[in-house]
Amino acid sequence: MDDMSRAYPAIPDGQMEKYSSASTLSDMEIFIFPELLYALVLANLMSPAIWAWREDPWFARIDRMTPYRRILRLKQFVMDHYEFNLDLDTWGLTTQERELARFRPFMDEATLSRSNALFGYEGDKYYFDMDIRRHFGLDKYGREVIPYWKTETVEAMDAFRFKEGYASGAGECVSLSTLYAAALHVVCGIPLDDIFLMGTPLHSQNFVFAGDGVLTNNRRLVTKSMWFNGTELTRKAQRALRHEQVTVIAHRTGWIHCVYPGATIAPQAYARLSEGLHAFLRTDITLEILLNFLRDSPERQACFQVRHERHGRLLHIAAEKVYHYEHGSPYKVSDATREKLLAEIDEDEFFAAPLEGRVVLDDLEPFFRNRRVDPADEASVRRLMEEVPCHRFQARHAIGEMIDFACLKPNLPDAPSAPRRFVPGPAIDLDPGLAREEVRARLEAQRAGNPVVDLAFYALRDLSRTDWAPFLKAAMERSPVSVKGAADLDDAALEARLRGWPDASIYDGARCAQPDEVWNYRRGDGLEKALCLACVLKARHPAAAMELRVQPDQVVLSVAGREIPWSSAKGLRGVAAL
Incomplete structure (x- = not known):
């Protein structure tokens, strides 16, 4: 250069x-x-x-x-x-x-x-x-x-x-x-x-x-x-x-x-x-975290049910039913909006008596009221397991899933x-x-x-503040989308295609686009278009001698002795063999 x-x-x-x-x-x-x-x-x-x-x-x-x-x-x-x-x-x-x-x-x-x-x-x-x-x-x-x-x-x-x-x-x-x-x-x-x-x-x-x-x-x-x-x-x-x-x-x-x-x-x-x-x-395991874990692991929901009072009667519903109704609702099982979520569910989804073999989530509230379960503390986790007498929840891999949910080691x-x-x-x-x-x-x-x-x-592509050699090396060697995209155009048609696109760079000042950016966005300064043309022609004619001559307002690409001029607004000056 x-x-x-x-x-x-x-x-x-x-x-x-x-x-x-x-x-x-x-x-x-x-x-x-x-x-x-x-x-x-x-x-x-x-x-x-x-x-x-x-x-x-x-x-x-x-x-x-x-x-x-x-x-x-x-x-x-x-x-x-x-x-x-x-x-x-x-x-x-x-x-x-x-x-x-x-x-x-x-x-x-x-x-x-x-x-x-x-x-x-x-x-x-x-x-x-x-x-x-x-x-x-x-x-x-x-x-x-x-x-x-x-x-x-x-x-x-x-x-x-x-x-x-x-x-x-x-x-x-x-x-x-x-x-x-x-x-x-x-x-x-x-x-x-x-x-x-x-x-x-x-x-x-x-x-x-x-x-x-x-x-x-x-x-x-x-x-x-x-x-x-x-x-x-x-x-x-x-x-x-x-x-x-x-x-x-x-x-x-x-x-x-x-x-x-x-x-x-x-x-x-x-x-x-x-x-x-x-x-x-x-995070420590609180009731909210436990309920979030159940949302993440639907297969564990079968251990639980939710109690709900309606018209003075205590009703019960399978936990998986309630989680299903979360979809499309702003309300959640796991936070203070649970009662609003339950109120949206038709009464025929509920049972008058508790469901056999399921823990009532509401009954876990006293356990968590003044207690946070440390997922890294076996004794702490064991106490929680004792509150949930369900084989699906107490299985070793289920416990491991809950601990992994609450504590990820990257x-x-x-x-x-x-x-x-x-x-x-x-x-x-x-x-x-x-x-x-x-x-x-x-x-x-x-x-x-x-x-x-x-x-x-x-990375800024500012050719007024950098050696041009790395930029030109990248331009000539690493724009496969330009080469493939121009495959159906002969050399003259390719030049005409480039000239038909707006003479507008996506970069300000002396910063320049790579040929693949010119090709993908269908625009470029004359300097950028000249490089896009050179990139494709080099792939087609690798033995052809190429030179780029850059003036503040004009660029000339020389290919095997043929001079191809382009107007430029990049304000750069230099000469490079391509």
Whole structure:
């Protein structure tokens, strides 16, 4: 790349693959290079897109709200503006062989297959009673063919509205978790120190220190009380932490990974997360928690019945009948609205006499009145069992289910069987309340000494502040959806198609889209369109000599001596062989 006017830290030797991955951010790349997870958070922090949310009337007077209320406000905004996207065809296809060849210098195939869904990971068989590839739509591909599963920047998420079939923005789970992390800081003023990103082979969530803790789950949030409510929605939110290894945790102080022996996260920050998460995932067993457990485990409901007074008569009804009536009702068996729920049920569902062999849930209230059952204390659990003389409830596996419901121990990266060596790096220093330009200036000052911050500028796609080589490498090698999408067009028709799309970039200023973003969203600056054309032509004519000449208002793509001009508003200057 010929451009002497720009200044940025040199790319460390041997790290071109990592730096180019910051431009594409595939699921596989983030797993191999865990620094990229937080780099995308920082890129979103520097993006004007999230800062614009603060001007939305929805967030008026948000500064007067408690942190928890701010987070709830943000959740509704995300729900209204983004879909959860799990269309694995969005970014095209690749092959296991191709990706294994890329990553072999960094990780062996056996390790990848144990930890990544695209390389053979099958999940916990206890939970995954269906083939995991079928569950996530991978079964339509051969074992060798895999989707190029990408994480999107906030701009790429917003641009889904330009894609056929989408009425709003969209993104997959890692995109949503990094979006949330940035917005929690920018919009809600949550300190970065209180936000931890967690990835598993099949999911990505954040744990936020606010109140008793908040867990992000795709577009939604889960509070501690919600975690133990026993609903189907919560059961889905629990899948990853209940049944999967947490492969990576990222924080402003660094990261820890289940494969790599070294960890850069500050030990005290990791200890804080571990303690906070364990506390979030554990509760004493109260009557409400017992009733929530029964909602989660319908097969145990047959041990119980509910008493209800109607017209001066004491009636009884099987617990499973009452739980059935919860569907479509705002009232619950497990809280103060139980009597309202019972009042909705027709009298012919009740019995005049108690049902034989069933415990009356109402009769357990004295037991729980001044007592909380510790799920980790055998004697405490045994006393509860004695109050429920039902073989279905007293069976060893039933007791185990209740204890597991009340106390989940997550499989975190630093386990006694695989201790990590903590080598903390420089922490990212950003205070809440800074303006966007102050955030960018602070990060600019830190990038020379912090690899994650340096990578953030590459994830930002700002070609005025980075070496172009990683971006161009990614553009020419990793846009399979563009190559496949253009398969029915000859070279001239492809150029005409690109020229027919709006000359509008999804990125502001000198930031640039990758060819697959141009193709998916049917728009781009002339520089971006030229790269999209070059990407496809290189796949078709690999021996053709190509050069890109960039002026502030014009780009010329030279292909085997043919000059193809494009107008540009990116204001960049440089020359590169492609």
